Amino acid sequence: MSADAVRVAGVTISNPDKVWWPDEGITKSDVARFYDGIWSHVAPWLRDRPLTAERCPDGMGGGCFYQKDFPANAQPVDAPRLVLRAASTRKDVHYLVGGSRSTLAAMVNLGCIALHVMSTRAADMGDCDWLAFDMDPESGGFADAARAGLALRRLLDETKLASYPKTSGSRGLHVFVPLRAGVTPGAAVSFASAVGQELAQREPKLVTMEHAKAKRGGRVFADSFRNGYTQTIVAPYSVRRRPAAPVSTPLAWDEVTTRLDPARFTMRTFDKRIAQANPWADLWRHRQSLPKSVP
Numbered sequence: 001m002s003a004d005a006v007r008v009a010g011v012t013i014s015n016p017d018k019v020w021w022p023d024e025g026i027t028k029s030d031v032a033r034f035y036d037g038i039w040s041h042v043a044p045w046l047r048d049r050p051l052t053a054e055r056c057p058d059g060m061g062g063g064c065f066y067q068k069d070f071p072a073n074a075q076p077v078d079a080p081r082l083v084l085r086a087a088s089t090r091k092d093v094h095y096l097v098g099g100s101r102s103t104l105a106a107m108v109n110l111g112c113i114a115l116h117v118m119s120t121r122a123a124d125m126g127d128c129d130w131l132a133f134d135m136d137p138e139s140g141g142f143a144d145a146a147r148a149g150l151a152l153r154r155l156l157d158e159t160k161l162a163s164y165p166k167t168s169g170s171r172g173l174h175v176f177v178p179l180r181a182g183v184t185p186g187a188a189v190s191f192a193s194a195v196g197q198e199l200a201q202r203e204p205k206l207v208t209m210e211h212a213k214a215k216r217g218g219r220v221f222a223d224s225f226r227n228g229y230t231q232t233i234v235a236p237y238s239v240r241r242r243p244a245a246p247v248s249t250p251l252a253w254d255e256v257t258t259r260l261d262p263a264r265f266t267m268r269t270f271d272k273r274i275a276q277a278n279p280w281a282d283l284w285r286h287r288q289s290l291p292k293s294v295p
Contacts, residue, residue, distance in 0.1 A: 008032040009101035020059025032108040042237040046098030048121040056241045057111030076106030082122040116232035131177035134223035143258040145173040148220040158295045162286040167262035169240030169248035180287045185229040192224035194294045252279035
């Protein structure tokens with residue numbers, strides 16, 4: 001190993017000084033060290049979960065692509081896999097399974113910046129750990145996502161469901177609802193879609209369930225399909241390939257306002273955030289069953 005080589009969690013980071021964010025001077029090895037430094041926070045969201053890598057090998061200087069299939073002979077060779085048959089292609093997909101610091105460091109070494117996770121675990125792909133709502137704004141940015149998220153919270157409160165918001169790391173807001181065992185991906189999609197439809201009826205000028213962007217009319221898209229089988233969502237504490245390297249950050253509901261700028265939570269500032277109380281600390285103690293209907 002050369003004198004200037006960098007090892008993180010036992011993984012040698014190639015091209016460690018490659019600059020991924022020129023304006024901030026953030027390098028590839030900085031990202032690997034950041035994740036390793038917050039491992040205790042990010043680990044619960046990766047452990048035993050099939051992962052999709054969003055690979056951006058040139059950081060802000062190039063494009064990104066998604067990779068699901070990591071055959072056994074591909075890097076990282078030591079990481080566990082879960083083999084699932086893709087319904088669309090009828091081919092096997094070799095998903096990486098999270099759970100170790102070295103797997104995470106190896107993913108960064110491959111150019112992975114954001115971590116996309118399933119709501120199910122590799123040990124039981126038929127059982128969801130959470131319901132996820134992706135409030136994806138159009139022209140209004142995060143302020144609209146916050147309005148839609150607060151309206152969603154009121155609806156979930158009516159159904160007696162505890163919910164937990166986080167920034168997406170971009171313009172949107174994600175809302176997680178922790179679940180007791182027994183909810184399949186199909187049931188999760190059905191319930192989330194019913195909630196989204198009810199929300200769109202209550203807030204027709206703000207929220208839509210239209211998949212086609214041309215039909216959304218500048219409204220917030222309440223994406224319920226992040227709950228489907230093998231579908232993924234950006235994990236809490238993921239870095240995003242956006243200006244200033246923002247982090248998908250768990251929030252308390254009283255932080256969700258139209259004045260909140262999610263860009264304040266970045267790799268460079270996150271040590272201050274992580275030193276505060278975790279607003280999601282009790283999430284797993286509030287696992288709940290889904291009601292039979294939406295109000």
